[in-house]
Amino acid sequence: DAYLGAIDAANGKLNAYVAVTADKAREMAKASDQRIAAGEARALEGVPVGVKDLFATEGVHTQACSHILDGFKPRYESTVTANLWNDGAVMLGKLNMDEFAMGSSNETSYYGPVINPWRAKDSERDLVPGGSSGGSAAAVAAWLCAGATATDTGGSIRQPAAFTATVGIKPTYGRCSRWGTVAFASSLDQAGPITRDVRDAAIMLKSMASVDLKDTTSVDVPVPDYEAALGQSIKGLKIGIPKEYRVDGMPAEIEALWQKGIDWMRDAGAEIVDISLPHTKYALATYYIVAPAEASSNLARYDGVRYGLRVPGKDITEMYENTRAEGFGREVQRRIMIGTYVLSAGYYDAYYLRAQKVRSLIKRDFDLAFEAGVDAILTPATPSAAFGIADENLANDPVKMYLNDIFTVTVNMAGLPGMTVPAGLDSNGLPLGLQLIGRPFDEETLFRAAHVIE
Numbered sequence: 004d005a006y007l008g009a010i011d012a013a014n015g016k017l018n019a020y021v022a023v024t025a026d027k028a029r030e031m032a033k034a035s036d037q038r039i040a041a042g043e044a045r046a047l048e049g050v051p052v053g054v055k056d057l058f059a060t061e062g063v064h065t066q067a068c069s070h071i072l073d074g075f076k077p078r079y080e081s082t083v084t085a086n087l088w089n090d091g092a093v094m095l096g097k098l099n100m101d102e103f104a105m106g107s108s109n110e111t112s113y114y115g116p117v118i119n120p121w122r123a124k125d126s127e128r129d130l131v132p133g134g135s136s137g138g139s140a141a142a143v144a145a146w147l148c149a150g151a152t153a154t155d156t157g158g159s160i161r162q163p164a165a166f167t168a169t170v171g172i173k174p175t176y177g178r179c180s181r182w183g184t185v186a187f188a189s190s191l192d193q194a195g196p197i198t199r200d201v202r203d204a205a206i207m208l209k210s211m212a213s214v215d216l217k218d219t220t221s222v223d224v225p226v227p228d229y230e231a232a233l234g235q236s237i238k239g240l241k242i243g244i245p246k247e248y249r250v251d252g253m254p255a256e257i258e259a260l261w262q263k264g265i266d267w268m269r270d271a272g273a274e275i276v277d278i279s280l281p282h283t284k285y286a287l288a289t290y291y292i293v294a295p296a297e298a299s300s301n302l303a304r305y306d307g308v309r310y311g312l313r314v315p316g317k318d319i320t321e322m323y324e325n326t327r328a329e330g331f332g333r334e335v336q337r338r339i340m341i342g343t344y345v346l347s348a349g350y351y352d353a354y355y356l357r358a359q360k361v362r363s364l365i366k367r368d369f370d371l372a373f374e375a376g377v378d379a380i381l382t383p384a385t386p387s388a389a390f391g392i393a394d395e396n397l398a399n400d401p402v403k404m405y406l407n408d409i410f411t412v413t414v415n416m417a418g419l420p421g422m423t424v425p426a427g428l429d430s431n432g433l434p435l436g437l438q439l440i441g442r443p444f445d446e447e448t449l450f451r452a453a454h455v456i457e
């Protein structure tokens with residue numbers, strides 16, 4: 004009731020929820036009460052969570068915040084959310100996001116932008132919460148849920164977490180099942196939690212993660228007790244500092260924050276080593292070929308026949324065209340066009356195939372660093388703090404918007420776990436985050452190190 008009341012009071016302004024499932028929440032909470040009374044509480048018994056609109060929730064609004072999925076209510080539940088309900092969590096509703104998870108500011112949502120609960124000192128200006136999991140981050144930051152599910156294809160968990168002083172972890176590719184999560188770029192998409200602190204992230208990820216026969220890319224490795232890693236010493240841990248992340252034009256405050264993080268790690272007994280990830284400079288260009296290519300293929304299913312919106316035309320071709328023209332927003336249309344272009348017969352070798360090769364090199368950079376004994380890598384999470392809604396520099400310049408993902412996309416390209424932890428405020432009083440990157444399936448080391456920063 005407290006959370007539902009908070010949503011009632013704040014959502015009109017923040018626009019973090021696109022659907023509130025109050026009746027369901029009360030019903031689930033009642034069942035949790037009974038479990039608790041009977042001494043049968045499960046790991047997340049009664050914990051109220053919000054769900055990114057990308058996760059299929061049975062009988063409940065699931066539209067990836069797109070017009071083209073109008074009225075879609077799946078008859079099945081995603082594996083990740085099913086895992087949460089099986090552990091006793093309570094669903095509060097569906098959270099706003101960039102349309103089909105394409106964006107870095109939550110401004111591409113069909114349901115309008117999410118407002119960041121944070122504001123700069125002495126400023127009335129509304130800021131973005133980051134994206135694409137902007138609703139998840141804003142809801143957690145504003146106490147509109149205790150934790151939220153999110154997804155990350157190129158930074159969509161880590162960047163919004165950094166913009167809202169929350170914790171976000173994108174686990175290793177294959178750690179969480181993608182079944183029932185609306186596909187954006189299947190080889191990059193991973194689910195993970197956004198929470199208020201590192202401990203909550205550890206508890207929630209343990210519940211979300213599982214091997215799943217319905218997703219052949221989920222991996223059959225034991226899910227450790229992440230919470231047990233918290234508080235363990237990081238003495239002797241080798242933390243790599245990649246020189247290529249000192250990008251041109253990086254604000255001094257971000258640089259200073261990074262140095263602070265390095266000092267914290269060193270003071271806690273970690274060994275700091277300089278490393279090189281030489282192919283970093285190609286990461287954004289490569290990501291913005293691979294991700295749209297996969298997206299254009301995944302989004303072909305929205306044709307006005309099988310799901311959601313249908314806009315009639317004089318024949319079936321015109322019906323497809325009308326439905327897609329009206330149903331997809333501008334950014335999604337842009338991605339489909341880039342994707343089909345780089346996959347087309349004349350350009351496949353020059354763009355898509357080449358991008359896949361560069362992707363292997365990016366992954367190899369990380370492999371070599373880990374082979375040389377590095378346990379985790381520390382970088383800034385974002386090149387700036389949260390920016391304004393409809394920022395005049397960004398709104399009409401998609402490439403500038405893409406630059407936001409400069410520190411996060413490499414992690415998805417390499418399939419590695421990455422985590423954002425709040426690390427302080429800038430001179431305007433806005434949150435900044437640090438990112439930790441780990442070896443495949445070694446989220447535990449990230450939790451251990453993140454606990455030192457927080």
Ligand code: GLN
Pocket residue numbers: 104105106107134135154155156157158159160187294408
């Ligand atoms: N901002 C990136 C994009 O627009 C990443 C999005 C994501 O991780 N879902 O593609």
